[in-house]
Amino acid sequence: MSLSTSTPPRLPCGAEFAQLADQLWHGVAAGDEYAATEIVLRALDDGIEPESVLLDVIAAVQGKVGEEWAANRISVAQEHAATSINERAVAALALHPAARRTPTLGRITVACVDGEWHALPARMVAEVLKLRGWQVDYLGAQVPAPHLISHLHTTKADAVALSSSIATRLPTAHAAITACQAVGVPVLVGGAAFGPDGRYARLLGAEAWAPDARTAADRLAGGPLPRPQVDHQQMDDLPHLADQEYTMVTRNSDNLVRTVFHALEDAFPAMRAYDDMQRERTAEDLAHIVEFLATALYLGDEKLFTWFITWTAQILVARGVPAQSLPPALNLFARELKDFPRAARILQRGVEALTTAPRTTTGKPA
Incomplete structure (x- = not known):
């Protein structure tokens, strides 16, 4: 079935999103990946926009996973299991016919900073960008800067979307940002590590910052990122x-x-x-x-x-x-x-x- 003849996706009300998220949470909390995946696929079959399922349902549940761990209501092992199930749900969504798009825009590389193992936020960004029409190279967690740069030389990406959730990875993120800029590729960063207002993104010289996947996609849709300025060193950015x-x-x-x-x-x-x-x-x-x-x-x-x-x-x-x-x-x-x-x-x-x-x-x- 072609997209041109399919039923337009619908956007449910907030209550329906909350109900879907509650259903998914119960599947995730029970460790039932089959039930969790079925909830996501059924929502897509019902015509709900894939981006909304990703961000207003799966991402919302993943946020609750973090809150439950912080409150000591689930263990580290349960947090890992829940995250794994949400990753399976994202993968199932990406393969659903409703999520298939022919790339019409440029090419974006999405990666996590070396040492950053929280890959789900980056995966969310990658899938949203695909839905928006970008060709996406998703490199996953813990990508060493030399490997990232080698990939950029090969693919000629228009931009890099770099993710980090852990603030202690920011020195490594700075090195990766600088390395991407040195080969002429602008960098958009996101994730909790960069601060709630993106203050560390600016400090480390990234061309753009986004607080979430939807905002990242909107920023890239608004026009190309500025070309990097490569006439400085890290010590110039951080003289202290x-x-x-x-x-x-x-x-x-x-x-x-x-x-x-x-x-x-x-x-x-x-x-x-x-x-x-x-x-x-x-x-x-x-x-x-x-x-x-x-x-x-x-x-x-x-x-x-x-x-x-x-x-x-x-x-x-x-x-x-x-x-x-x-x-x-x-x-x-x-x-x-x-x-x-x-x-x-x-x-x-x-x-x-x-x-x-x-x-x-x-x-x-x-």
Whole structure:
């Protein structure tokens, strides 16, 4: 059946979207990929616009998956399983006759930053762009910059859509952005890593930023991205890196974590009663603190670290772990980094954020 003779897709009301999302959530939460896929395919058979199924149903359910994990109502394993089912639903949608489009526009490469394993947001962008008429090369998760550049040389893409959900991947994203621009390809970035208002996209020199897949497609439909300006280096973008604090903290991260982990037993005596699993999780949390500290140093943005540390406190409280262990840990890191003024200041801001964050009725920071 050709698109020219098919029934035009319909756009259901918000209540119908909510009902479909609720049905899909129950299938996803039950681990039933067959039921989840059937819900998506039935919606398409009923004539609902594929882009709406993608973004107003599947993406909405994936957002709930993240919320349920953060609230400790599902485990990490359940979160991974749910995400996998949503990925299967997207794949089923992409193969449905209602989603088939003949490319009439240019060519876009969609990829995740190296080290970024949250591929579903990028996949959503890729599928929406296909529906809008673009030829899309979807490269998936964790794409090393050299591989990305090699692909661009081969395909002559009009633009790259680069995705990252984890802020600690921003230094790597900066390198990828710069590499794409060096071969003349403009970059549109998106994902939670770049900030809710795209502040880090601008800081890192991307030609465009979009908060979601629909906005990304609209931006690309509005005309070609500006050609890259390649007469600068990363140090010109981020002159504060000249103090080498980012480099030194990154190089010594393992030693920092090890030193603070052992010192924390004295600074936070409750840790002495931790079992092996709790001690392992504490070491992981300390490693994340160093990663976000390094990223805040790279970006020159204290707010990134204070956001992360208050979010971490909420996650710990939701899991029944005392967040009181965080200020002693930050103070110990500050002691080890006393010769690094920017790092010490960022850590102090973290302590202040923990002690001044408003509390909800559940005891969690608001």
